[in-house]
Amino acid sequence: xxxxxxxxxxxxxxxxxxxxxxxxxxxxxxxxxxxxxxxxxxxxxxxxxxxxxxxxxxxxxxxxxxxxxxxxxxxxxxxxxxxxxxxxxxxxxxxxxxxxxxxxxxxxxxxxxxxxxxxxxxxxxxxxxxxxxxxxxxxxxxxxxxxxxxxxxxxxxxxxxxxxxxxxxxxxxxxxxxxxxxxxxxxxxxxxxxxxxxxxxxxxxxxxxxxxxxxxxxxxxxxxxxxxxxx
Amino acid sequence: xxxxxxxxxxxxxxxxxxxxxxxxxxxxxxxxxxxxxxxxxxxxxxxxxxxxxxxxxxxxxxxxxxxxxxxxxxxxxxxxxxxxxxxxxxxxxxxxxxxxxxxxxxxxxxxxxxxxxxxxxxxxxxxxxxxxxxxxxxxxxxxxxxxxxxxxxx
Numbered sequence: 001x002x003x004x005x006x007x008x009x010x011x012x013x014x015x016x017x018x019x020x021x022x023x024x025x026x027x028x029x030x031x032x033x034x035x036x037x038x039x040x041x042x043x044x045x046x047x048x049x050x051x052x053x054x055x056x057x058x059x060x061x062x063x064x065x066x067x068x069x070x071x072x073x074x075x076x077x078x079x080x081x082x083x084x085x086x087x088x089x090x091x092x093x094x095x096x097x098x099x100x101x102x103x104x105x106x107x108x109x110x111x112x113x114x115x116x117x118x119x120x121x122x123x124x125x126x127x128x129x130x131x132x133x134x135x136x137x138x139x140x141x142x143x144x145x146x147x148x149x150x151x152x153x154x155x156x157x158x159x160x161x162x163x164x165x166x167x168x169x170x171x172x173x174x175x176x177x178x179x180x181x182x183x184x185x186x187x188x189x190x191x192x193x194x195x196x197x198x199x200x201x202x203x204x205x206x207x208x209x210x211x212x213x214x215x216x217x218x219x220x221x222x223x224x225x226x227x228x229x230x231x
Numbered sequence: 232x233x234x235x236x237x238x239x240x241x242x243x244x245x246x247x248x249x250x251x252x253x254x255x256x257x258x259x260x261x262x263x264x265x266x267x268x269x270x271x272x273x274x275x276x277x278x279x280x281x282x283x284x285x286x287x288x289x290x291x292x293x294x295x296x297x298x299x300x301x302x303x304x305x306x307x308x309x310x311x312x313x314x315x316x317x318x319x320x321x322x323x324x325x326x327x328x329x330x331x332x333x334x335x336x337x338x339x340x341x342x343x344x345x346x347x348x349x350x351x352x353x354x355x356x357x358x359x360x361x362x363x364x365x366x367x368x369x370x371x372x373x374x375x376x377x378x379x380x381x382x383x384x385x
């Protein structure tokens with residue numbers, strides 16, 4: 001019986017120790033939102049336990065005061081955490097994909113080099129690459145010029161390339177419906193933050209032609225990305 | 232006189248820049264290459280600062296089972312399994328290390344849909360040693376590719 005009570009009390013004390021030492025130190029030092037929320041939840045749990053077992057926790061008035069202060073601090077921390085990251089939609093518009101003729105049956109590649117201005121994209125002056133936490137392609141659209149369509153092309157693959165990152169497929173449409181004037185390749189769920197952290201990227205369009213042709217082809221593209229950026 | 236000097240400077244600068252790009256040792260990789268089995272030809276091109284190679288010719292372009300162009304049916308990405316094999320970018324992300332060696336790239340084997348780490352070594356202007364491996368380069372397989380000589384126009 002004594003052993004059992006001791007064990008229960010020991011667990012409560014351990015939780016209390018966590019609350020008073022681990023939570024304020026690591027919780028405050030670590031800026032990760034998830035960690036902070038985890039600490040916060042643990043803290044609330046401990047407080048609830050304290051209210052149910054007043055003998056094992058919060059014995060004195062001082063302890064209760066400290067608990068209240070920590071609770072208030074965690075609320076503040078939680079509030080600050082809300083503004084930790086923000087979501088931005090960034091659109092690369094009017095991308096000119098020029099496939100210079102003569103073109104051959106099979107995939108032909110058009111390259112569009114892009115220089116990314118992080119300050120402009122994020123709206124944060126002197127934004128750094130580390131502030132970009134996540135980038136996903138959310139939509140993609142390619143249009144044929146007036147009076148033309150995608151009939152010479154059977155499928156398209158869009159890829160991103162950069163100096164220090166491996167080439168990555170970001171969207172594809174296979175097959176292209178007949179007589180399409182505008183197509184919307186399906187974005188892939190790839191994480192693209194490493195590309196945006198580079199500053200310079202190349203958007204590639206691999207258009208698979210059904211037959212050889214002398215004439216050049218030209219399409220315009222629009223890519224929308226969703227970025228998660230820390231302030 | 233000033234105009235003459237300016238024109239001379241522009242001419243010399245453009246000549247030197249052109250000569251530099253033509254003599255860039257890394258760009259010697261560019262061209263069309265044929266693996267030892269002779270069943271395909273791969274065109275190596277430069278995108279940004281890296282080198283990529285795609286299949287531009289197949290000895291047997293049609294699938295005997297379907298009678299249609301061969302598809303990349305072993306691709307681990309299901310959405311690409313009905314894409315034609317011809318044109319597939321099988322060499323990716325090679326950077327020139329120096330000493331006639333291009334590293335940090337990958338090679339895709341369409342026969343089994345596997346991608347391997349790869350090193351390209353140029354033995355001479357028309358011969359490449361392509362070594363595909365998993366993990367460390369010691370355990371791998373090397374194939375010799377020959378440059379496809381484009382016949383001069385009459």
